[in-house]
Amino acid sequence: MTEDVLIQVNDLCRDYGSLHALKNVSFSLRRGEVLGFLGLNGAGKSTTMQIISGNLAPTSGEVKINGYDILEQPKQAKASLGFLAEQPPLYRELTVNEYLLFCARLNRIAKNDIAKAITRACERCGLNDVRKRLIGNLSKGYQQRVGIAQAIIHTPEVVILDEPTVGLDPIQIREIRQLIRELGNDHSVILCTHILPEVQSTCDRVLIINHGQIAVEDTLAGLDARVQKNSIRVRLNQPPKATQLNIADLNSTLNILNAEVLSEQEFTLQCGANFDQATFIQYCVQQDWDISELSPITNALEQMFINITCNDIDSPAATEVAS
Numbered sequence: 001m002t003e004d005v006l007i008q009v010n011d012l013c014r015d016y017g018s019l020h021a022l023k024n025v026s027f028s029l030r031r032g033e034v035l036g037f038l039g040l041n042g043a044g045k046s047t048t049m050q051i052i053s054g055n056l057a058p059t060s061g062e063v064k065i066n067g068y069d070i071l072e073q074p075k076q077a078k079a080s081l082g083f084l085a086e087q088p089p090l091y092r093e094l095t096v097n098e099y100l101l102f103c104a105r106l107n108r109i110a111k112n113d114i115a116k117a118i119t120r121a122c123e124r125c126g127l128n129d130v131r132k133r134l135i136g137n138l139s140k141g142y143q144q145r146v147g148i149a150q151a152i153i154h155t156p157e158v159v160i161l162d163e164p165t166v167g168l169d170p171i172q173i174r175e176i177r178q179l180i181r182e183l184g185n186d187h188s189v190i191l192c193t194h195i196l197p198e199v200q201s202t203c204d205r206v207l208i209i210n211h212g213q214i215a216v217e218d219t220l221a222g223l224d225a226r227v228q229k230n231s232i233r234v235r236l237n238q239p240p241k242a243t244q245l246n247i248a249d250l251n252s253t254l255n256i257l258n259a260e261v262l263s264e265q266e267f268t269l270q271c272g273a274n275f276d277q278a279t280f281i282q283y284c285v286q287q288d289w290d291i292s293e294l295s296p297i298t299n300a301l302e303q304m305f306i307n308i309t310c311n312d313i314d315s316p317a318a319t320e321v322a323s
Contacts, residue, residue, distance in 0.1 A: 004031045006080070006158050006188050007052065012061035014047055014212075021047045022212045025061070029158065034184040036199035037192040039209040040309050045192045046086060048209070049162050052190075053083040066157060079107075082156040082187070086163040088147030092136030096127055096146055099135055100153060107154035121149040125179060141172030148179065152187065159183055162192040177201050196302055206301060208308055215308045223304050231270050232277075234284075235293035239264040254280055260306070 007029035014022040022044050029035050039045045050056035052063050054070050054077065063070040068077035091099055100121060104114045122128050125145040130138060135146055144164060151159055161180065165173045180202045183189055191203060199206055199220075206223060208216040216223070250256040255272035262268065277294070284291055 005029070006031055006066055007190075008062075008064045009048075009052065010062040010064075012048065012051060012063065013059045014044075014051065014056070015059045020212055022051075022058070022061075025209070025212070025214055027207055027214060027217060029188050029190060031157070031188055032184070033205060034180070034189045034191060034203045036203035036206045037190055037209065038194065038196070038199060038206060038305060040194055043194075043209045043309075044212040045194070045209060046162055047212075049083075049160055049190070049192050053081060053160060054078055055083075079154075080157045082151035082154070082159040084144075084147045084151045084159075084161045084164060086166060088143060089150070090135050090143060090146060093134065095134055096122070096131045096138075096149075099146065100149060103150040103153050109154055117153050117155075120155075121153045124152060124182070125149040126175070139172070141168050141175065144168065144172070144176060145179070148176075148183075152183065155186075157188060158190070159187045160190045160192065163194075164191070165193070165195065165198060173198075196305060200301055208305060210308050216304060220301060223301055231268065231296065233268050233293065233295050234266065234291065236265045237290040237292045240287065240289050254283060256280075260310075 005028050009025060009027050012022050012025040013020070025044070025048060027035075037045055037048070047056065051058050052065070052070065054074050057071070063077075065077040066080040068080070070077045091102070094102070097118065100118045101114065104117050109117050122131055125148050127142070127145055127149060130142055135143060138146070148159075148161070148164065151161070164180070165176050168176065177198060180189065180191060180198075184202070184204075191198065193199065203220070205219050206216070207214060250259065250269075251272070255275045256269050257272050258270040260268045281291070281294070
């Protein structure tokens with residue numbers, strides 16, 4: 001493992017009886033990188049993060065953090081890691097100061113450096129005004145900030161955030177996203193989520209997991225280049241007379257490979273290489289479709305995520321997207 005690679009995951013598997021929660025998961029995290037770890041609920045995100053953080057043993061495979069194997073050298077590996085679980089490990093009866101003092105001791109911060117570490121974490125997470133308040137009396141957003149503060153109090157090189165904005169209101173979500181971006185300046189971050197805007201606004205690279213397997217690993221710019229450009233959104237002023245879209249007929253006449261109905265008056269089309277927009281408009285006129293919008297789909301991450309998670313990972317459609 002090179003000096004720039006802080007986390008290396010090789011062929012990670014986790015079985016629960018006959019259920020294969022993870023199947024040969026491999027990826028890396030480089031220094032100074034914010035990695036978005038995407039997937040639907042139950043796809044394997046939290047299981048992967050629990051194994052990386054040493055809270056769950058893998059059935060097979062290897063995890064190295066800053067060169068240390070998480071199973072063979074757990075103390076050294078965890079010293080480079082900060083972890084915010086989906087349910088933050090907070091003691092509601094403690095004040096913010098008391099809780100962070102406890103966390104500092106757990107992380108073996110030198111006694112003379114504890115006060116400075118608590119102050120630094122509170123400043124980073126916007127907690128200076130609530131340091132003396134009971135955690136149980138804080139809002140959900142501030143409790144999440146306390147959870148992040150405990151994850152970075154020992155200035156780890158890697159910070160893992162598992163669903164950090166669950167249950168927050170829109171203002172709190174925006175504040176946490178800004179905090180994640182700031183953390184990316186000093187730490188390598190894994191953001192584990194199923195919320196696409198969080199990844200788009202904070203991450204450098206995206207990894208999509210589906211049914212326990214890595215389906216896509218790329219930068220946001222790379223996804224833009226990989227998603228088929230001939231994907232269009234069609235919106236009508238009124239529902240069409242024919243409510244069912246015959247894909248076989250559309251493919252033979254218009255070279256349309258797939259369609260997704262969003263509502264009675266809106267659908268998206270994945271078009272082949274020889275798709276001709278003028279011919280399609282003529283077809284719509286013949287079908288008496290009153291078009292109000294015909295626009296290309298530019299959200300590559302959303303399109304990629306839908307293509308993968310709406311198909312089985314072993315299906316040709318999913319394989320084509322992931323290739």
